[in-house]
Amino acid sequence: MRERELLQRIADRSADLPESFDRVLVGPGDDCAVLAPDGRRLVLTTDHLVQDRHFDDTLPLELIGRKAVMRSVSDIAAMAAEPAWALATALLPVGYAHADDLFDHMAHHAREFGCPLVGGDIASLPAGSDGPISLTVTVGGYAENPVLRSGARVGDLVYATGELGGSMTNNRHAKATPRVAVALELARLTTIRAMIDLSDGLGIDAARIARASGVRLELDADAIPIHTDASGLSGALGDGEDYELLFTAPSRATIPESIGVARITRIGRVVEGEPATIVRMLDGSTVDASEQGFEHG
């Protein structure tokens, strides 16, 4: 399929966007998409999904498309914002047979997550190159008061949603549901001081809140919710790709035990000290877990 035909099919499939999504005034097909104004703050993120880096050839095409969108939506959730629109790019081998299906999957899941694909771009790899396939998805969302990584204060308690580790099992890393509803409900119910989504691993990601806030996150080994797929605590700390939320809240805040299907577990506290993720083990010893995880560069 020529690029022009593919772009036309994407435009045709998107023709209902203005009637299906209030904010979308013009979808794919012009120089730019056009979105209605929104009086809240605009939050923006973009992420790569690269073959042999973030997925391998055993991952079904639908889950490749889903994961590309999901990763960026998870960043929107981590701001306690509402996803609103998405743009996707794909770099594909010349004559790649599944381009149309891949965009269809991305478009389907983007709608499902509330951020319809309003535009994008397709490019071909140089002739003779068969990879890597590379997708990028940019998502915009809106929030009155986005929650940053930098708001954690000494005395806050630390919470995680869901269960952590072992996300490679059964391709759970590509099937995760970004915690948008949980984040919006938390922000509505109570005060969230700092938040991040767990993409690289609890150890690394908690240290990011610590560095941004100038504090130390002390986690209790026996409190961390370990997924049954994980190989114990080290898996929960370092496997990554959980797409759960890690957040801090004042100790007086009332945090529900669950929102929807997502359990919420108190796993530690914010203390003074050189920024780091410190895990307090059952025997009282402590371990610096700030490097536990995987930077998906």
Next chain:
Amino acid sequence: MRERELLQRIADRSADLPESFDRVLVGPGDDCAVLAPDGRRLVLTTDHLVQDRHFDDTLPLELIGRKAVMRSVSDIAAMAAEPAWALATALLPVGYAHADDLFDHMAHHAREFGCPLVGGDIASLPAGSDGPISLTVTVGGYAENPVLRSGARVGDLVYATGELGGSMTNNRHAKATPRVAVALELARLTTIRAMIDLSDGLGIDAARIARASGVRLELDADAIPIHTDASGLSGALGDGEDYELLFTAPSRATIPESIGVARITRIGRVVEGEPATIVRMLDGSTVDASEQGFEHG
């Protein structure tokens, strides 16, 4: 340089964004960037720049970074919108020595064009792969009344800015100044019915307005402004990468002969008929130029 160090340098270099750009509340470094609300419509575009597709190794690094940003800004100009923010991604070989410089160039030119880089993502090619380098730049802008491709009406006159063709000479394709100021001034002065930026070539791009508007664009061969670098009319119609504007306006509209350094030339008219770019030659014969140009897929 590790990804984490590079991201930290980008965040450090961007620390002044909130004070330098009113709209930017949070720049690079959190899960998302945060932008202040804007009461106008949001216009959005994203574009690839791929090694051996859109540039070759003779193009200096600065112009690679500049072109990646410029192409998207040109799409914003084509909506008669004001660029406001940008997000960039780069897919680079493992250990690529110029990553920091490349982002520095993109950031510099993004600021120059009024759309500071507020976020992005870096990914590495699989080990052992040296290419292609791929950049994507997403730009958001604002306009009260974005100008679409679909607004051309029979009886409108057709105009182009600048001179067309030969853009490969002296790397002009990477040095072009997106016609943002011209577009904003035109929209302020008069009624623009339809507009597109000339990226793929006058023939192809005029046909896009024609198809979107359900009309035919008839251009006068002797009126088309041919750049001195171009090999005559065919170059002006088909070389592409001019990053000038093509627009239609009602015949009663007063269009200035130039805005700033950009000459504005009336080159034809909108007529009834099957959508196409038709060029009327000096001898009165006509040529269908709808396929003249290059689709940069």
